[in-house]
Amino acid sequence: MSKLHDDVLMHSYQEAVDWINGLIPFGIRPGLERIEQLLDALENPHRRLRFIHVAGTNGKGSVCSYLTHVLIKGGYDVGTFTSPYITKFTNRMQYNGQDIEEETLLQLANKVRPLVEEMARTELGSPTMFEVTVLIAILYYATVTYPDYVVWETGLGGRLDVTNIVHPVVSVITNIGHDHMDRLGDTIEAITAEKAGIIKPGTPVIAGVTQPEAIQVITNTAREKKSTLYLYQQQFDQMPLYVDEQEQQFRFEGMFRNLEDVTITMKGAHQRQNAAVALMTIEVLRQYYALVIEDEDLLEGMKMTTWPGRLEQISDQPRLLIDGAHNPEGAEVLVDSLTSTFKYEKLHLVMGMIENKNHRDTLKHILTIADTLILTEPNYRSAKDAEQLRAVVEDIGHELGLQASPNVIVEKDWKKALALLLKITEPSDLAVVTGTLYLIGDVRSYMLHNKDAEKGW
Structure with a gap:
């Protein structure tokens, strides 16, 4: 791998963020070829990690937050990659609920910059801001923090989204709506097909979608990939018990078991659905990967979950x-x-x-x-x-x-x-x-x- 000369070595966190954001003009260019080559040059560090891949129109961040809080409360080390960020660039990459350290981000940016500039001189063109951010996140988890699980949120769509470079242990699709129609298609079916692109062969799928046409697309994709599908209101559901301005409580009903009196402080009926999607994901991890979390910790993790900027x-x-x-x-x-x-x-x-x-x-x-x-x-x-x-x-x-x-x-x-x-x-x-x-x-x-x-x- 080529080295950076001292005159182009970045010396501060702000310099690194400015360089990454300086790639914004290259836009959003769907496709995995650039990220594949970049990761290959780094000996494919992503293959050493266990990802929970989360896609959807709304609710992705909330589901990622539920999963993160429950896993941490259960004693696991957790990486969480989300976007966009509400306060600071480092919010995107967290380890056990804490942002990546500025100095670590600087070191990793200096590590990948020669590869990025080398690629920019080829016919592939410069990697985008999001591609470089994903690359740094993977290096952070695979070479610095070594989490048990990485909760991994898509950027846009799914099929051609840069995050789809990973092969997760479970795929999650929160819901489908009319957003980014200029890039993903102007029908629910077309948008769902893009989101369903995160479904990998033989990997279980949890879906919170409710529209019949979206359910059909996801069902067909899961069948083609020979992936077991767990659908909201079919294989799992939630029944509200009480709701007020401070908290709400519901009963979770799943294929493997039920959970009584689940309390969350996130507001809105949609958060009960998001919480149910997260709970079913945890249940699937129990069944497939022998995840062990005590019910007391599970319920406490759900209750303590927050997500900035959502009600x-x-x-x-x-x-x-x-x-x-x-x-x-x-x-x-x-x-x-x-x-x-x-x-x-x-x-x-x-x-x-x-x-x-x-x-x-x-x-x-x-x-x-x-x-x-x-x-x-x-x-x-x-x-x-x-x-x-x-x-x-x-x-x-x-x-x-x-x-x-x-x-x-x-x-x-x-x-x-x-x-x-x-x-x-x-x-x-x-x-x-x-x-x-x-x-x-x-x-x-x-x-x-x-x-x-x-x-x-």
């Missing part, structure tokens, strides 16, 4: 929730959760989105419950113009003939939009910031005074 309450006075509902399914879940779990007189929302999203169908859900809707713009290169969003809102209002349309305000500066939101929210009201995770991340860091915050991708 997360970050202020009590006034009550302020943040939720990254950036697609129609996410918005539908948000609306359902707010109406079924929370009590309030008026609901005031701030919303910002990026360009390549289904703005119309996302806003259709939001408009049904908002008393005030403040449209803003995330501090991000492809932010959707707030005035254009207002035009979409007005169009939807005419189309639906809404009797009680929300008070719509445009404030392009997100900090001013947030200040207005906090000002108009009375003690009996509820405030919500939603939309793209780029906005959610900034608001969260700003409200919690996090000085380490970086711009997410």
Whole structure:
């Protein structure tokens, strides 16, 4: 492997992150050829690791968090790879719940940079930012931390996603929705086919999908790969016992056994489904790989699970929730959760989105419950113009003939939009910031005074 000369050796964490982010202009280029060659040059370190591969439209991060907390509580060492990040680049790669150390990231970036620059001079072109991030993550787990399991979240899709370079011990598909349709296809079947691409021959699959057409695609793929499939509401399910604003409890019903009184603090009915998917994954690991976790630790791990930016309450006075509902399914879940779990007189929302999203169908859900809707713009290169969003809102209002349309305000500066939101929210009201995770991340860091915050991708 070629060495870096001292004049191009990176000397700080920030320099390393700047170099990785400097690869963003190379875009998202589906395919595994570049990552295969890079890993081959490093003697395929990923083959020494046990991966739990998680794909899906929404819920991936929550399922990864449930799995991570339960496995750690059960005494296992766990690597967790997720994206995008809410606060800092190092959030992407965690070991036992702690971010990769800045110095370690710098060392690994210096190790892979010669390979990356060498490939950039070939007909394959430069590896992308995400490919390099995946490469560094694999090296971190395979050569630095050596976890028992790596909880491994896809970036985009599944079949051609860079993370699909691994052969996992189990594959998980959380759910399917209308997101990234410009890349994955414009039907549920097409999107499901891409997500189902993570299913490997003979490897068990846990799926939380509910649409008949999605179930059909996953069932057929599992059959072709001779993989045992465990489907939500067929081989496993959850029955709610009670729900309030602080926690919810349910009974888990699985093929191998049932679990009574599972308590979670993550909010919304969708989190019971995500929790059930995670529990079934743990049960499959028990059956196939002799995973041993005491029930007491299992239940405690579920209860202590949190995931930033998902119906997360970050202020009590006034009550302020943040939720990254950036697609129609996410918005539908948000609306359902707010109406079924929370009590309030008026609901005031701030919303910002990026360009390549289904703005119309996302806003259709939001408009049904908002008393005030403040449209803003995330501090991000492809932010959707707030005035254009207002035009979409007005169009939807005419189309639906809404009797009680929300008070719509445009404030392009997100900090001013947030200040207005906090000002108009009375003690009996509820405030919500939603939309793209780029906005959610900034608001969260700003409200919690996090000085380490970086711009997410």
